Amino acid sequence: MRKLIGKSMAIGAIAALALTATACGNGREGDTGGAKGDTKGFAADSLIGVALPSKTSENWVLAGDLFTNGLKEAGFKSDVQYAGASTTVADQQAQITAMVTKGAKVIVIGATDAAQLSTQVAAAHAAGAKVIAYDRLITNTPDLDYYVAFDNFKVGQLQGQALLDGMKAKKPNGPYNIELFSGSPDDNNAGVFFNGAMDVLKPEIDKGNVVVASKQTDVKQTAIQGWKAEGAQARMDQLLTSTYGNKELDGVLSPNDTLARAIITSIKGAGKTIPVVTGQDSEVESVKSIMAGEQYMTINKDTRNLVKQTIAMVKSLQAGNTPEVNDTKSYNNGAKVVDTYLLPPVAVTKANAAEAYANDPKLGPLTK
Amino acid sequence: MSRIKDLQKNLFGGTTSNARQFGMIFTLVLIVLIFQIWTNGLTLRSDNLIALFNQNSYILILAIGMLMVIVAGHIDLSVGSIAAFTGILVAKSMAEWSLPWPVAILFGLVIGAIIGAWQGFWVAYVGVPAFIVTLAGMLLFRGGNQFIGNANTISVPEGFRVIGSGFLPEVGPDTGYNNLTLLLGLAACVAVVWREFQARKTRREMDAEPAPMWISVLRMAVMVGVIVFASLRFASGRVGTSFPVSGIILLALVLAYSFYTRNTAGGRHIYAVGGNSRAAELSGVKLKRVNFFVMMNMAILASLAGMIFVARSAASGPQDGNGWELDAIAAVFIGGAAVAGGIGTISGSIVGGLVMAVLNNGLQLQGVGTDKVQIIKGLVLLLAVAVDVYNKKQGRFSIIGSLTRSFRRDTPAPPTAPPDAERETARTAVPS
Numbered sequence: 138m139r140k141l142i143g144k145s146m147a148i149g150a151i152a153a154l155a156l157t158a159t160a161c162g163n164g165r166e167g168d169t170g171g172a173k174g175d176t177k178g179f180a181a182d183s184l185i186g187v188a189l190p191s192k193t194s195e196n197w198v199l200a201g202d203l204f205t206n207g208l209k210e211a212g213f214k215s216d217v218q219y220a221g222a223s224t225t226v227a228d229q230q231a232q233i234t235a236m237v238t239k240g241a242k243v244i245v246i247g248a249t250d251a252a253q254l255s256t257q258v259a260a261a262h263a264a265g266a267k268v269i270a271y272d273r274l275i276t277n278t279p280d281l282d283y284y285v286a287f288d289n290f291k292v293g294q295l296q297g298q299a300l301l302d303g304m305k306a307k308k309p310n311g312p313y314n315i316e317l318f319s320g321s322p323d324d325n326n327a328g329v330f331f332n333g334a335m336d337v338l339k340p341e342i343d344k345g346n347v348v349v350a351s352k353q354t355d356v357k358q359t360a361i362q363g364w365k366a367e368g369a370q371a372r373m374d375q376l377l378t379s380t381y382g383n384k385e386l387d388g389v390l391s392p393n394d395t396l397a398r399a400i401i402t403s404i405k406g407a408g409k410t411i412p413v414v415t416g417q418d419s420e421v422e423s424v425k426s427i428m429a430g431e432q433y434m435t436i437n438k439d440t441r442n443l444v445k446q447t448i449a450m451v452k453s454l455q456a457g458n459t460p461e462v463n464d465t466k467s468y469n470n471g472a473k474v475v476d477t478y479l480l481p482p483v484a485v486t487k488a489n490a491a492e493a494y495a496n497d498p499k500l501g502p503l504t505k
Numbered sequence: 506m507s508r509i510k511d512l513q514k515n516l517f518g519g520t521t522s523n524a525r526q527f528g529m530i531f532t533l534v535l536i537v538l539i540f541q542i543w544t545n546g547l548t549l550r551s552d553n554l555i556a557l558f559n560q561n562s563y564i565l566i567l568a569i570g571m572l573m574v575i576v577a578g579h580i581d582l583s584v585g586s587i588a589a590f591t592g593i594l595v596a597k598s599m600a601e602w603s604l605p606w607p608v609a610i611l612f613g614l615v616i617g618a619i620i621g622a623w624q625g626f627w628v629a630y631v632g633v634p635a636f637i638v639t640l641a642g643m644l645l646f647r648g649g650n651q652f653i654g655n656a657n658t659i660s661v662p663e664g665f666r667v668i669g670s671g672f673l674p675e676v677g678p679d680t681g682y683n684n685l686t687l688l689l690g691l692a693a694c695v696a697v698v699w700r701e702f703q704a705r706k707t708r709r710e711m712d713a714e715p716a717p718m719w720i721s722v723l724r725m726a727v728m729v730g731v732i733v734f735a736s737l738r739f740a741s742g743r744v745g746t747s748f749p750v751s752g753i754i755l756l757a758l759v760l761a762y763s764f765y766t767r768n769t770a771g772g773r774h775i776y777a778v779g780g781n782s783r784a785a786e787l788s789g790v791k792l793k794r795v796n797f798f799v800m801m802n803m804a805i806l807a808s809l810a811g812m813i814f815v816a817r818s819a820a821s822g823p824q825d826g827n828g829w830e831l832d833a834i835a836a837v838f839i840g841g842a843a844v845a846g847g848i849g850t851i852s853g854s855i856v857g858g859l860v861m862a863v864l865n866n867g868l869q870l871q872g873v874g875t876d877k878v879q880i881i882k883g884l885v886l887l888l889a890v891a892v893d894v895y896n897k898k899q900g901r902f903s904i905i906g907s908l909t910r911s912f913r914r915d916t917p918a919p920p921t922a923p924p925d926a927e928r929e930t931a932r933t934a935v936p937s
């Protein structure tokens with residue numbers, strides 16, 4: 138008897154489905170307006186999708202909150218999504234597809250893998266949505282509309298310069314022993330940071346003033362897959378064992394704060410004095426570390442400004458205008474040159490921290 | 506009352522009806538309906554259905570192979586790494602040796618076969634447990650992927666992308682639908698009807714009593730209704746989209762492997778080995794060959810899944826395949842396979858995979874974050890298997906039964922389950 142209830146319910150459900158089949162035989166949607174490139178804008182309360190990478194960095198969590206609040210204030214409906222920790226690419230693909238299905242007018246993407254989203258970006262474009270690459274460029278797709286980011290080559294240059302300045306302040310004369318770290322090879326930015334830093338460091342290395350003692354200077358050797366802290370810590374451990382048994386390490390080029398702290402942990406664990414270590418992102422722990430005199434510098438790329446700029450672009454698309462860009466030449470994604478808005482980064486050391494974070498409610502108090 | 510009994514006995518898969526599997530189909534329909542209402546009709550909209558198949562076909566393909574591995578009493582943890590390894594090799598073969606893409610696909614399948622033979626050798630002929638062999642494979646081929654790809658992302662040419670993100674072409678007169686998808690649906694309807702009559706004929710020839718006519722008609726009506734609904738949905742997507750190519754590959758594999766596992770001696774041997782390998786061996790099943798086959802088959806399917814994902818992503822990347830083994834294993838267990846082996850069906854695993862897929866998709870449409878989605882999926886997996894284990898302990902086979910037990914006032918059902926359900930799960934059903 139019990140089974141019967143269940144089964145008859147299921148039969149009913151399936152029959153209902155079968156009935157709706159005939160009822161919903163609607164024709165197909167043709168080409169949507171956006172594909173034809175009209176610039177009339179869209180309703181002021183439209184859905185804006187934001188797809189961000191997994192929550193591995195404080196910055197992404199902050200960006201997500203800022204987008205949620207900022208888009209709401211601007212009158213839009215928002216859908217802010219993070220990729221999962223292990224299946225990042227597949228998650229992000231599915232999330233972007235879901236946003237397209239829900240009819241998002243603009244989709245802002247902080248890509249987990251720069252080259253594996255072209256199918257979804259194409260689908261978004263075909264459905265009439267504008268796609269903005271946030272912080273990370275999406276490659277190999279002609280359907281990307283805009284790119285907004287901090288000037289990442291400049292970030293690398295600032296890191297390289299700070300490394301030289303910091304070492305000089307500690308020890309007036311070289312040669313200095315340094316080690317190089319770079320970010321995840323599937324992140325388009327990682328190479329840009331590294332090249333920027335090498336732009337400053339290479340002349341000094343060639344002069345013999347700065348020495349990479351382990352001789353690991355190739356980006357394939359220095360890369361840390363997935364920007365994972367444990368990866369950087371393990372690599373630093375090995376470098377200390379293999380190279381710095383009786384040598385002094387003067388500086389480490391680290392592409393971001395998470396890796397910088399992992400590197401410092403490794404060096405402390407080995408009982409060595411902490412060298413000059415660079416960073417980026419102004420994470421809370423790293424700002425504390427800088428104030429405590431451990432990490433030497435970080436980069437302030439105020440996420441608030443980047444999100445503010447992105448929302449400004451969304452607003453101008455909504456009004457049917459062309460968003461402001463300041464670079465239409467540098468960022469070729471393999472299929473086209475993407476219109477880009479670049480924001481300037483700021484290098485922060487203990488000396489200028491108070492000034493740099495004066496307007497930051499979370500970091501400001503740490504510098505007092 | 507007798508009519509209802511007839512219905513109960515005959516509607517779903519005739520006398521081999523398995524209430525467990527039926528329970529999952531019921532759950533799937535229920536989840537679809539809940540999300541359909543919750544998302545204001547987005548769930549069953551054509552573009553979402555198309556996306557659903559595009560996003561999950563590679564996991565479902567893995568589930569087919571995984572079902573056979575699990576039925577044989579093994580497990581395969583290396584599928585994600587094999588998929589990534591094949592993906593990067595195939596992408597490189599096209600980018601650097603400029604292999605034409607059809608050759609590259611063949612190349613990928615050959616790689617899968619070689620890897621499968623390697624793992625099958627250790628499992629079947631050396632006797633290392635599959636858990637260890639594939640754990641080693643997981644590391645081995647993940648490392649291989651990074652070694653070959655240098656953790657770079659390598660894009661694949663347009664032609665190759667068809668198997669992952671391609672659609673049936675638009676041909677014939679403008680009917681307002683994708684004509685080839687409609688034809689596919691029509692063929693499926695004809696096949697369903699033909700199969701029903703064929704089954705009736707077989708039963709008559711065997712002097713067995715065929716199901717009452719009205720049940721046959723009802724069953725056909727339900728199946729045809731679902732097919733008509735699905736094909737109209739898939740055919741009415743945006744121009745240029747249709748039932749996806751990856752979905753067609755999946756369908757073909759499901760049909761072929763269902764036939765193999767149900768109706769051929771080779772397929773039944775897998776169940777025999779998983780149920781009781783000693784007894785199977787004594788009855789003349791070539792144990793080593795069966796074990797070798799399931800491991801090798803799994804690796805080939807993993808390679809295919811890897812290529813489909815690469816085609817869908819338009820590039821092979823270092824994160825490919827992460828965690829796929831767990832998705833595939835979850836699908837198989839939700840679909841009713843037994844951890845000890847010997848029990849499970851392909852269609853059950855597909856339904857299990859779809860339950861996860863619809864859950865994932867619906868929650869994403871609602872904007873639920875991946876953190877919560879993972880929590881929900883974890884609970885669903887645990888619950889599905891726990892209900893199954895509980896029911897087996899009680900000697901019951903009905904999920905619905907235990908759910909509605911509290912509403913019941915009449916005398917308890919006889920403790921023995923219907924004999925046909927017992928037979929379906931019998932462990933050593935070796936055909937002579």
